[in-house]
Amino acid sequence: MNVPLLDLKAQHEPIRKDLLAAMERVLDQNNFILGREVSELEEQVAAYSGTRYAVGVSSGTDALLAALMALDLKPGDEVITTPLSFFATVGAIVRLGAVPVFVDIDPVTYNLDSSRIEAAVTPRTRAIIPVHLYGQCADMTPILQVAAAHNLAVVEDAAQAIGAEYGDGRRAGSMGTMGCFSFFPSKNLGGLGDGGMIVTNDAPLAERLRVLRVQGGKPKYYHRVLGGNFRLDTIQAAVLNVKLPYLDRWTALRQQHADLYESLFRSLNVESEFGVRLPQAVYKQNGVRHYHIYNQFVIGVPKREALREYLKAKGIGTEIYYPVPLHRQECLQSLGYKEGAYPEAERACRDLVALPIYPELNEDQQHYVAQTVREGLAQ
Ligand SMILES: *Cc1c(COP(=O)(O)O)cnc(C)c1O
Secondary structure, eight states: OOBOSOOHHHHHGGGHHHHHHHHHHHHHHTOOBSOHHHHHHHHHHHHHHTOSEEEEESOHHHHHHHHHHHTTOOTTOEEEEOSSSOTHHHHHHHHTTOEEEEOOBOTTTOSBOGGGTGGGOOTTEEEEEOBOGGGOOOOHHHHHHHHHHHTOEEEEEOTTOTTOBOSSSOBTTSSSSEEEEEOOTTSSSOOSSOOEEEEESOHHHHHHHHHHTBTTBSSTTOBSSOOOBOOOBHHHHHHHHHHGGGHHHHHHHHHHHHHHHHHHHHHTTHHHHHOOBOOOOOOEETTTEEOOOOSOEEEEOSSHHHHHHHHHHTTBOOBOSOSSOGGGOGGGGGGOOOTTSSHHHHHHHHHEEEEOOOTTOOHHHHHHHHHHHHHHHHO
């Protein structure tokens, strides 16, 4: 049996006609930059996330960069973030000349350990970037408390977490000063190319972001601030407008798959026999509803490389998010962080592996994956 890590063909096939019609409308309109489809998507995503404003941008990376530019981050300013994330989180900080200050992760959720943040605050700290990794919100209440006490901005990296909730009704992206989404094809809401969005409740910030995304020109060709080309393509917005109405259904399927994996792995005793760590959805209502949206279903395993090889030979796709913690990335070595500085993040980079969890996955495939993981662990 073949079980890829992700199967976008299966997602696109049932909505192929609608996608093509949306793209054809853009072609006929002959208007390819920003435009009506982008405004429509902005309204929809703001409503979906529970924020007042949304600003469509060119990628999740540019969402983070524009958000930090909107805060007027200066060289030497410090930004607290996690060492376990996609590179864009720290790249946005460093590209502005600011200094990333890492705080280790909580080994259960793999998100920022909120109890360690206060100790990392200095007079130069300007912002915190919590990442809602794999689709589960970081522990926002204590993070927001530290931020309020020290007058820091909070930029949520919600690239993997659109629709995730904190357990009190608040959605990923809506809790901090700004929230950043990515519409990279492999995210829960993905375009047919790059795209991103920033959500906020702050009207002046939303306005700044709109100016920053068009090179800081307002009026056009008059530049009081330095921006960039952070525009979202009309055609991507048109595609995303077709897909957004399906997002809750897709999320519910991912959550069902997570539940099934959990019960399969439990009955296969992989935790007690092989020391496997299953994902923990920590925000639940009456133990029933998940708020984790499972962009990834990630397990901790011993001898990860051997297991990946075994699964690959059996036709099962896996991936590592991420093999190198941010503080050990080669281009950041001048910051001086040593191996051992963030042991939990380092361990996660050594032993986590992502299994297939896309919405269209079927039960047979999941049984096969769980059974094969057990076989691979036992070999
Ligand atoms: C995908 C991702 C990004 C960047 O998004 P792009 O749209 O690929 O630029 C940033 N942060 C995290 C955590 C991501 O997963």
